[in-house]
Amino acid sequence: MPRNYKRTTDRQEWDPDSMKKAVQAVFDGTMGYLKASKTFEVPKSTLQDRVNRFRQNNDLDCSTRKGLGRFKPIFSISQEQSLVEHVLIMERRLFGLTYKDLRRLAYQFAESNSIDHCFNKDYKLAGEDWLAGFMKRHPELSLRAAEPTSVARAMGFNMVSVNRFFDLLEEVIDQHKFLPTNIYNVDETGLTTVPKRQSRIIALKGRKQVGLASSAERGQLTTAVLCVSASGNYVPPLLIFPRVRMKAELLDGAPPGTVSVCHPSGWIQSDIFVEWLNHFISSVKPKKEDPVLLLLDGHSTHTKNLPLIEKARDNGVVILSFPPHCTHRLQPLDVSIMGPLSAYYTQEVNSWLRNNPGRVVTQFQLARLFGAAYCKAATIQNAVSGFSKTGIFPTNRTVFGEADFAAAETTEIPSTTPSTSADPYVNPTPSTSFAPIVHSSIPSTSPLLIDPPPLSNNTPPVPTTLKNQNRVTMSPADIMPVPKISAVRKRATDHRRGKTAIITSSPYKNELMTISQTKTPKLNLNQPPKTKKPKPNIINDNICLYCLEEYGSSSSRLDEGWVRCRECEGWAHEGCTGYDSANLDNFVCMGCVASR
Structure with missing residues (x-):
């Protein structure tokens, strides 16, 4: 072949959406290869290759996606979309995933569905390169600093x-x-x-500690x-x-x-x-x-x-x-x-x-x-x-x-089929501690849930091995379920947390007057029961710092001990603090912690 001979190829840039339309037109029989290539401005040989792929796996998105050289994508577009949907559901439920959690979920997702992958089997994590590509392919996701929500x-x-x-x-x-x-x-x-x-300030990069003048420590x-x-x-x-x-x-x-x-x-x-x-x-x-x-x-x-x-x-x-x-x-x-x-x-x-x-x-x-x-x-x-x-x-x-109420769904009891037991929560199985979430945003015709649709009569049958590659037997929600309680813990006493009401209405006023008149007169408000130390007469000494219930009211938990904050000297129910009984001596309320 002469040295000055330039071989012509059709390796030019093409748009995946245009390729998708061309493949669909050829597959439907409305256009031939040459006409579809010119109409949608895609290479003819590449179009033939993509049509053959589509006839094999029946996944239009996967068949028309651009290749990565010798590297092959691990998950199909629909499989990655299921990961995206689960990540967003976990974020709405206030159980957002970190980068490491996502890498672990991707590894388990590939292993559970027998998908060929090159992830690290020693650490059982997907690679950082896969994570970077995943975040780039889905710009709707971003790493955010979460705001603590009680x-x-x-x-x-x-x-x-x-x-x-x-x-x-x-x-x-x-x-x-x-x-x-x-x-x-x-x-x-x-x-x-x-x-x-x-506020954030400009400082030397790499400095371990950056300070800012303040009037006092507290x-x-x-x-x-x-x-x-x-x-x-x-x-x-x-x-x-x-x-x-x-x-x-x-x-x-x-x-x-x-x-x-x-x-x-x-x-x-x-x-x-x-x-x-x-x-x-x-x-x-x-x-x-x-x-x-x-x-x-x-x-x-x-x-x-x-x-x-x-x-x-x-x-x-x-x-x-x-x-x-x-x-x-x-x-x-x-x-x-x-x-x-x-x-x-x-x-x-x-x-x-x-x-x-x-x-x-x-x-x-x-x-x-x-x-x-x-x-x-x-x-x-x-x-x-x-x-x-x-x-x-x-x-x-x-x-x-x-979506705004998604976080509250974690504490909602899932509906269960009636059983012969009087209590539906007696002897629950270990799998009921978490309720699998059904992705309502995934349509019923999604390739994640059913087999691919049948091909036309003039196309070869789909091999079983290729058919199973696009089928997901375990979704991300099955692998990493959204936390959900299985039963409500019944309190020993009725604790009224308050309600929305028209405060100036006559029924509310009469109810409040009845409660104030029915208080036990012999009750010492400065000495709550089950408290080792006597409760002094301090500021707001009759109100819990957390639930704002007044000590001695008809809705107060009189059988529960009170604990005192070491810093502001306020009082709270032991159950409201979240502290273990062994650490109650070191109790510091959330208000003091936030003001540090």
């Missing part, structure tokens, strides 16, 4: 509780014809002289009570300083109209919240003829406060409480304002420390720093967006779909 919130935010709240919300709005200017949300947030979280807590309407009207905040006497200079630089009170703990109290309601009434000026709706969480200072209810009923304030453990999704202030406020406050504290070297942030600088952050975060856009995202105004319960 089990109580995962269980509490369920479809039943949310629908019950929207039923009450629609009821009061239809009854009183509330406009966005008359719908308010109130909530408290903690401000410390040492911010809870710090700051003093000041509570700010914020309130905003669905139209973006903000009620001046209330600041609760952790001290006994008030000084006028504590409010220097605070937002205009800010009011303040003092309490040794700096926490919200029942009488303080009544004072805030007076401030709210003087600012909003509601009337019985023109009432307003006030949305708040189920804290005991809000929902078990008879003077508050009387004051609200006399002044035309309708109070509706959110379901327990749902405020992170239902409360407008939590959704759109508290986050920016915390970030801006941290920036203001760091800026003040940078401009005042050698000094520390105290209570006398807090109002000014809070005021600067509040003016940035308390915007009309944030307020309107918060009420819209939560579906409160415009009222729309469909803002939350099935």
Whole structure:
């Protein structure tokens, strides 16, 4: 062959989607090889090869996928899609997978379905190269830093509780014809002289520890009570300083109209919240003829406060409480304002420390720093967006779909076939500790679930070995099931966690009065049973730090011991803490841990 001879080949670039259409056209008989090659601009010889592959395995996606040279793909497109779907389901259920978990799942998936692979059999993991290619082929997946979400919130935010709240919300709005200017949300947030979280800073790469100046290791807590309407009207905040006497200079630089009170703990109290309601009434000026709706969480200072209810009923304030453990999704202030406020406050504290070297942030600088952050975060856009995202105004319960309630499905008991035993959970088999999840997003005609469809009469039969390569006998959900409880542990006593309710309604008020009148008079509220150490008369000593149940109430667990936090000296039920009995002496509540 002459040296200057250039051999012509058809190895040019082609689009997989165009190849897929060309293969389908040839397979259906609507076009020949030459016409399909010219119509869809794909090489003729490559088209012939892809059509032959499709006749063998009957997988159009796999047959038209570009090759990797001598490397062959381990999983087909449908098999990889099943992995993607399972990863997303685990993430929605709050059991997200790490890179190592995904590599282990891929290895087990290949082994369980007898798929040829080149994974590491010693470590039983898929390779890092496969992982990098998998993430590149599925850009909808990304590595994210997860936000810790308590089990109580995962269980509490369920479809039943949310629908019950929207039923009450629609009821009061239809009854009183509330406009966005008359719908308010109130909530408290903690401000410390040492911010809870710090912004990222630029430092030398590879340095093991990077520091940032702060006023102290642990700051003093000041509570700010914020309130905003669905139209973006903000009620001046209330600041609760952790001290006994008030000084006028504590409010220097605070937002205009800010009011303040003092309490040794700096926490919200029942009488303080009544004072805030007076401030709210003087600012909003509601009337019985023109009432307003006030949305708040189920804290005991809000929902078990008879003077508050009387004051609200006399002044035309309708109070509706959110379901327990749902405020992170239902409360407008939590959704759109508290986050920016915390970030801006941290920036203001760091800026003040940078401009005042050698000094520390105290209570006398807090109002000014809070005021600067509040003016940035308390915007009309944030307020309107918060009420819209939560579906409160415009009222729309469909803002939350099935994916939003996926985390709560872990605690739902699966339906089982009736048995002869009276208790369906007696002697459960080991396999019932986890309930396999059926992927509803996979259609019934998926090649994962059934055999490939039959070919036309003029095509050769599909070999059994090739036929089984695309069939999955064990799905990723079978290999790594989504955790799901098999039975509900019955408590020794009935523990009422609270509920969404119209606080100012007559039935709720009468129920609360009945509970307050039926308390045992001989009960010593300062000495809970089954406690080795006597319980001193401290701040909030009658309220559990976790479940917010008041000690001595009719719904309180009187047979369960109480334990005291080593740092803030607050009390909580032993069962609420999650600590082992051997570690109760070292108990530190979550509030103290978060403020470190």
